[in-house]
Amino acid sequence: MARPRRLSAARVLAGFGLATLAALALADLDLARPDPWLTLQRIGAGLLAPEFGDPAALGYAAALTVAFAVCGVFAGATAGFALSLAYGFAPVRWLCILIRSIHELFWALLLLGITGLGPLTGVLAIALPYAGIFAKVFAEYLAEADPAATRALPRRTPPLSRLLWSRLPLALPELGAYTLYRLECGLRSSAVLGFVGLPTLGYLLETDFRQAQYGAAAAAILVYLALILPIRYWMRLRLAPFWLMASLWLLARHPAPPMGDGALLRFLHDAVPAPIRVGDWAGLGPWLSRLLGDQALPGILSTLVLSQLALALAALIAVTGFPLIVRRVTGRAGALLGHLALVLARSIPDYMLAFVILQITGPSMIPAILALGLHNGAIIAHLMGRQGDALTPRLRSDAPRGVRLAAWELLPRLSGNFFALCLYRWEIIVRDSAILGLLGVATLGFHIDAAMQELRTDRAVLLLGVVALLTLGIDALSGWIRGRMRLSAPGMRKAEPETAEAA
């Protein structure tokens, strides 16, 4: 059987270019706010003069942000580890795929109806999708552990001993490093959970912005940055037990709303499509076609349009941004500034970024495109830049410097990585495009949010299924393109945990 012809980069690029042009034609790119400069000015003034008027509230929100992240990530890691042991079993694998294809914010929206606006909702909203991600990544790490040690064990060693004595200790350092990396992601997720009402920094940010208190909002952002930028210094595995105990203590003290008995049963009852609930099976067809035709299809289209434009912007930012952190291109000081810019864009969650831009430009697709493009572009640029920096000592000694080095020597060498990273991020961009519907862009998340507000759980659950299928479809398509382009990117997940987010 002949192997299919290799898909050339030029064709892929042309395909994505055409898709981007089509998306441009369909996108709503109006600047709704007549005076974006005025708001921008006031936000700038707020940033220059942040108001720490209520330090106790800020501190408590910061502590809760950390506590949700720590508890959610450790609960997810524990459950994910247990699931990873059975990951070869197809139903377990499917369960993991399903729970990780739904974004933390969607989980939070669903859980609000079951566990209410309390600590459990925040922890579970992070733990559930993360468990699915951990299961996959842990299973891979365990499978990749040095097989020589397992082979050297006596043949009749019990399976559990086999795991505990060889594969687990061999993989443990990587499991730990990956969990640490996920804690950083968890902190971003936790902050964003504030936007659906949980008492984290995102909640302060949102209320301050809505009341046009830009100084106070700036203070919330600065506290968030003060937490996440130095995270590698304060979040260490050695300190994990301490952070975990402190977080549990804090969340246990936080009041949980009374939800009444049977909240879960009521939720499950409501999740059954309305026609079935009343026994009107004939009505199921029209119900489905109405929901799919009026909400799912337009939602999918809008999600794809947004994600396509965001992907294009991310690619543009990655290509122009990665040389910023290569010392041979921008010099020592320049590279430092480049790092600062990229780390800022990376550390602020796309949802938060979109919310802030939305306040400036008014509602349209622009904030979502800019936020997704900036955040994801900065991540790809960071990874490419690090690889580029590592490349420079191996170049010929008379290689050029500056922009010419980036264009002639680095970019061609990194182009394979560039395509692989963009294709990896594609799925995440689509997933996050759906979620940005909560901010008013009519993607799938918009319709899910509306259904939840109207207490139509059945619609929301069905639309969530559509989001999951769309994400899986994009993942499969991206994997297919990577395969046809023969982009193996060996060990990329290992070296660069960020790419594992594609999981």
Add this chain to the structure above:
Amino acid sequence: MGTAPLLRFDQETLSWDGTAVLEGLSFSVARGERLVLLGRSGSGKSTLLNAIRLKLEGARPAPRLALVPQDPGLVPQLSVFHNAWMGLLDDHSSAYGLRVLLRPPSRERARVAPMLERVGLAGLDRRRVASLSGGQKQRTALARALLRGGDALIADEPVSAVDPRQSGDLLDALAARFPTMVLALHDPARALAVGTRIVGLRAGRIVLDRPTAGLDAAELHRLYEI
């Protein structure tokens, strides 16, 4: 020796990675033999060792085997004690294994100590294997095999990384512990000292198969000529 053979190959073809390495192999190993395989790298020693292992594992009743693979297969994150004790993992339940992993009882430490002393690692039982030198790692794998004991040892270059002056002593320790041994070595002098029978391999066939008595080093060196 006069005992029944431990294993026998009868006109078999052994492959590695889908390619035939040894063709039409007829060959047997008797109980109590100390068989040494010699030959240049790529001559099929490891393939033959592997086939011998599989054959012994498939035998009914299966003999108790100890292995020293070429890649010693240690877990660098665990201590020397733990890596040696791994040789006993199939003698105990998972629960007891977990107990030894987390907090080794002193009687288990006492079982391992003489083996570590025999291979020259006395007092290093609490050291992580990751911090050992290559030779010390190999000694740890030898201690694991010594502790395990059994009817037969299969070892692929078990002393390649230790000081040549001590390799003879370590091979003696193995010979004293295992009634039957199949070793791959690269040093003809050591092979003559430890083995009772020597099998020479060259380009996928057995070119020499004789008892050690009456062989001399010069003859063995010819196996390595081009």
